[in-house]
Structure formats: C-alpha cells, structure tokens
Amino acid sequence: MKNYKTLLFDIDDTLLDFKATEQAALKKLFKEQKLELTAEIELHYQTINQAMWRAFERGEVTQKEVISNRFTEVFKAYGKEIDGAKVDQRYREFLAEGHHLIEGALNLIQELHEKFDLYIVTNGVSTTQYRRLEDSGLRPYFKNVFVSEDTGYQKPMPEYFSYVxxxxxxxxxxxxxxxxxxxxxxxxxxxxxxxxxxxxxxxxTIAGQEDQPTLEIRKLEEILILLNVTSTVH
Known part of the structure; x- marks a missing residue:
C-alpha cells in the first residue's frame, strides 16, 4: 500500500447521510407548499433531480439551472405553478438543517486528522454544505473545503480537481x-x-466497466485498514 498524505472526502452519503436529510427537507417543503408528498411524487422528484445533477456533472447544465428548474417541473406535473428558485431556496434552507452523520464518520475523521491532511471535495450549494459540516462537528478536522459552487467547476471535471x-x-x-x-x-x-x-x-453495488475504483470499502472504518492506521477508539 502506498504512503498517502492527502485524503479527499466527499460529503453526501459518504460522511453525512444525505438520504435522511433530503427526506426530512422534502417533507417540510411539501407541507409548506400544501402538497402531500406521496411516494409517487417523491419518486418523480428523485428521477428529475438525479437526471439534472447527472447533466450538471457532464457540464450540460449549470448549477443555477438545476436549482431553478427541478421543483418547477415536479410541481407543474401535479398542477401547481411555483417560483422554482424561491421554492428551491426554501428547500435548501431545510436541507441545511440536516447533518445526520454516517455511522462512525466522526470518529473516523478524528482519527485520520491526526495522521493525514484532510480536505472536503463536494458538488453542491456552498451555504448548505458549510452549515452542515459545521453543525455535524466535522469542519474543524479539514484543512479546506472545496464546493463546486465556489470553484466554478464540478466533479468529475478535470478542471475541478486541478483547482483543488x-x-x-x-x-x-x-x-x-x-x-x-x-x-x-x-x-x-x-x-x-x-x-x-x-x-x-x-x-x-456492482461497478460498471467504465468507472472502476482503485479500492473499495463497505464500511467507513475499513479505510483505517487500507491506510494501515491502528485505531485508538475502543
């Protein structure tokens, strides 16, 4: 195993449980908009949202277009006209309240912080991501945070990584x-x-042929084994 010095961590569904945060935020938003969040509507939102973020990753749309249009399309499908940008702003405010940690994430980062240089690399909205990092207790352990909105590029673009x-x-x-x-x-x-x-x-999940990882883990604590770090947590 190589001797690593710099560790770049994603946030959502790596350190923070985005799915739990997202669901709580959606429930608050749809209640405020007086539209029942049924399983059908939630699935419709997820389909549109994921498609838009994939397009963003490919550089086909801007982040502004994603956050302005995703809720507009969803609500329109169910007969409700909204100001997409304003509704998305409310959603992101609700989202920023959520900082559910993946099990073992904080202890892991506390340990790695003592031996490595840690950085955050994330696609998303800066105000939302910074607040969630602060509220979760993770922020002090990272030397810097690189949010796509701040950099002007996004993962997986080579320009994003060059910036970092x-x-x-x-x-x-x-x-x-x-x-x-x-x-x-x-x-x-x-x-x-x-x-x-x-x-x-x-x-x-089985990885496709196109994007094969160098290493793979099922649990976060397996990183300690890969990096040959002796755990101090008992």
Whole structure:
C-alpha cells in the first residue's frame, strides 16, 4: 500500500447521510407548499433531480439551472405553478438543517486528522454544505473545503480537481486518495485526475466497466485498514 498524505472526502452519503436529510427537507417543503408528498411524487422528484445533477456533472447544465428548474417541473406535473428558485431556496434552507452523520464518520475523521491532511471535495450549494459540516462537528478536522459552487467547476471535471490540487500545499498526486460514494463524480473524477480512488459502497453495488475504483470499502472504518492506521477508539 502506498504512503498517502492527502485524503479527499466527499460529503453526501459518504460522511453525512444525505438520504435522511433530503427526506426530512422534502417533507417540510411539501407541507409548506400544501402538497402531500406521496411516494409517487417523491419518486418523480428523485428521477428529475438525479437526471439534472447527472447533466450538471457532464457540464450540460449549470448549477443555477438545476436549482431553478427541478421543483418547477415536479410541481407543474401535479398542477401547481411555483417560483422554482424561491421554492428551491426554501428547500435548501431545510436541507441545511440536516447533518445526520454516517455511522462512525466522526470518529473516523478524528482519527485520520491526526495522521493525514484532510480536505472536503463536494458538488453542491456552498451555504448548505458549510452549515452542515459545521453543525455535524466535522469542519474543524479539514484543512479546506472545496464546493463546486465556489470553484466554478464540478466533479468529475478535470478542471475541478486541478483547482483543488493547486490549493493544497506541497501536493503530490501519488500521495493522494479520494474517498466517495459516487462512481460518476468521485471515482470517475479521481481516475481522470490521476489519483487513487476509494469507492464507499455500503450497498454492495456492482461497478460498471467504465468507472472502476482503485479500492473499495463497505464500511467507513475499513479505510483505517487500507491506510494501515491502528485505531485508538475502543
């Protein structure tokens, strides 16, 4: 195993449970908009939202277009006209309230912080991500946070990773590893950038041929084994 110095961590569904946060935020939003959040409507939202974020990752749409249009399309399908940007702002306010940690995430980061240089690499809205990191207790352990909205680029774009690398002191690719749950942004981006990739895959999903990770883990604590770190938590 290489001697790594720099660890790049994704946030959503890697360190923070985005699914739980998202569901709570959606319930609050739809209640406020006086539209019952049925399973059908939630599935419709998820389909539209995921398609838009994939398009964003491919550079086909801007982040502004994603957050302005996703709820407009959903509500329109159920006969309700809204101001998409304003409704999305409310959703992101609700989302920022959520900081459910993935089990073992905080202890893991506390341990790794003592031995490695830790950075956050995330696609998303800056105000939402910064608040969630602060409220979860994770923020003090990271040397810097790189949010796509701030950088002007997004994972998996090589420009995003170049932006990050240029702002890490004494950066070396062969001493760097990215840990994340997304094959299309974290793993693909890391592969294109020429660094080691570690896929957090708790569900045991089978990876396609296109975006193969260097390493794969089912539980976060397995990172300690991969990095040859002796745990101090009992």
């Amino acid at each position: 690398f240029e702002r890490i002191p004494n950066f070396e690719k062969n001493e760097t590893i990215i840990i994340g749950d997304s094959l299309t942004s974290d793993i693909k981006g890391g592969n294109l950038a020429g660094i080691t990739t570690c896929w957090y895959n708790p569900g045991g």
